[in-house]
Amino acid sequence: MGHGAAGIVTDAPAITLHGECDIGGRKLFPSINLEIKAEAWTCLLGSSGAGKSTILRALAGLEIGGSFTGIITASDGLPLPERVAFMAQDDLLFPWLSVLDNVCVGARLRGDKLEIEHARQLIAQVGLGDQITQKPETLSGGERQRVALARTMMEDRPVILLDEPFSALDARNRAEMQELAFDLFKGRTILLVTHDPVEAARIADTLFVLSENGLTAVDAPDTPPIRSFEDPSALQCQARLLTILRGTP
Amino acid sequence: MNRMRAAMIVTAVIIAIWQAIVWIAGTPHFILPGPVRVASTLFDNLDLIGEHALVTVSEIVIGLLLGTILGIATAVNLATSKTARTFLLPVLVFSQAIPVFALAPVLTLWMGYGLAPKILMTVLIVYFPIASAFYDGLTSTPRGYLDLAQSMGASKTRIMTRVRIPAAIPSLATGLRLAAVYAPIGAIIGEWVGASQGLGYLMLLANGRAKIDLMFAALVVLAVITVALRALVNLFCRRVLSRWSSDLARVDETPRMV
Secondary structure: OHHHOOOOOOOOOOEEEEEEEEEOOEEEEEEEEEEEOOOOEEEEEOOOOOOHHHHHHHHHOOOOOOEEEEEEEEOOOOOOHHHEEEEEOOOOOOOOOOHHHHHOHHHHHHOOOOOHHHHHHHHHHOOOHHHOOOOHHHOOHHHHHHHHHHHHHHHOOOEEEEEOOOOOOOHHHHHHHHHHHHHHOOOOEEEEEOOOHHHHHHHOOEEEEEEOOEEEEEOOOOOOOOOOOOOHHHHHHHHHHHHHHHOOO | OHHHHHHHHHHHHHHHHHHHHHHHHOOOOOOOOOHHHHHHHHHHOHHHHHHHHHHHHHHHHHHHHHHHHHHHHHHHHHHHOHHHHHHHHHHHHHHOOOOHHHHHHHHHHHHOOOHHHHHHHHHHHHHHHHHHHHHHHHHOOOHHHHHHHHHOOOOHHHHHHHHHHHHHHHHHHHHHHHHHHHHHHHHHHHHHHOOOOOHHHHHHHHHHOOOHHHHHHHHHHHHHHHHHHHHHHHHHHHHOHHHOOHHHHOHHHOOOOO
């Protein structure tokens, strides 16, 4: 693990999602086969309403507001939902809790013992060591999302599902958060749903675009993530993604 | 304290208009006594009015507390139990079709002239705004919070106590503010229907004996009590309930109807 803070992640599994989804009698997407590699970043792009978040919710075992027919399997054959942590565009911090209590909220919600020291370390790692007792309302959007990142790390789950977590941030915060998340989540299986081709081309090991016609695999850049903004292969990949997302004119 | 100054100016203007009407129309004091006369009656009868005010205040406070506790319990119960929603919710909604005031004579008939029917009247008036506001809050927890809690493996009970209830505190505060305004009405109606003490009783008594200045004096005290109760409840919402919501701490900045 980077920074040696979190517990050792054992056996982050690969995940396969095979199936289709109907919402209110309308086919959201036809039968797809999504292969999420173990211990790597898989990015899922696509236009709004294509069903990206639905896939993520299905993986997390959450209500999807429609019916998903198909199978979701982890490579180790164990059930998935209780091994998943998720992070959304909305930081979902509880306004009545301090930064520290928000990071510890999982243990509180389960009635587990609080690991305050570990939480403090994580908060320091995301750069908010001085704001530990503050309430979320006193933090900026970028800082709030850092707290959410620490909270996600605190859960210490092998699989992490990210639903556009950086899309509301300004360019600088977004880049910093990508780097931070890339470091912190090392060794875990990640699915990142994003609108942003720059982000996807920067961080992905595997790339997919979802549309009403199904899932299209897109070649990831041949350099290892996380890539610099000048990386030519990443720039080419961005161009490929933009072309696919734009569709045939 | 700009609002304080504004309130004082408005009060002064209203008193001036009141005095002006008395002077210009020359109303006899048994129809409309002037503010000076009311003030002197108030000070002459401070003991008498204070005694009755104490009774009314205890009815209001006890009724408000009981009604709030009952309302909160009902809301949590409704939000937790599907059975309660199926059977209790329609009854609750239908019960609001009955004007609570119409029950006052019956309550007095059943429970006598003591404090009990007035407290019950206050409870009945306070209960519904609390229960419905808090229930609304409990059932409109942001979807994301619930998703997060579920993905973290929280039990239903813990989701209720650690997410849904804290997230509904601002709604409870709204209900409480309404309740604080309604509570004195309940107590006074109860006293009008049948009582041997309390400000409502004193007002009826003074009215019957054409002591209109005494009636006005009691009315002024009642208004002061109502305003003080509102201020206390607002303070409680700002100081205590604001731990759950940053919005409540700022509430005083904007004028509100209730």
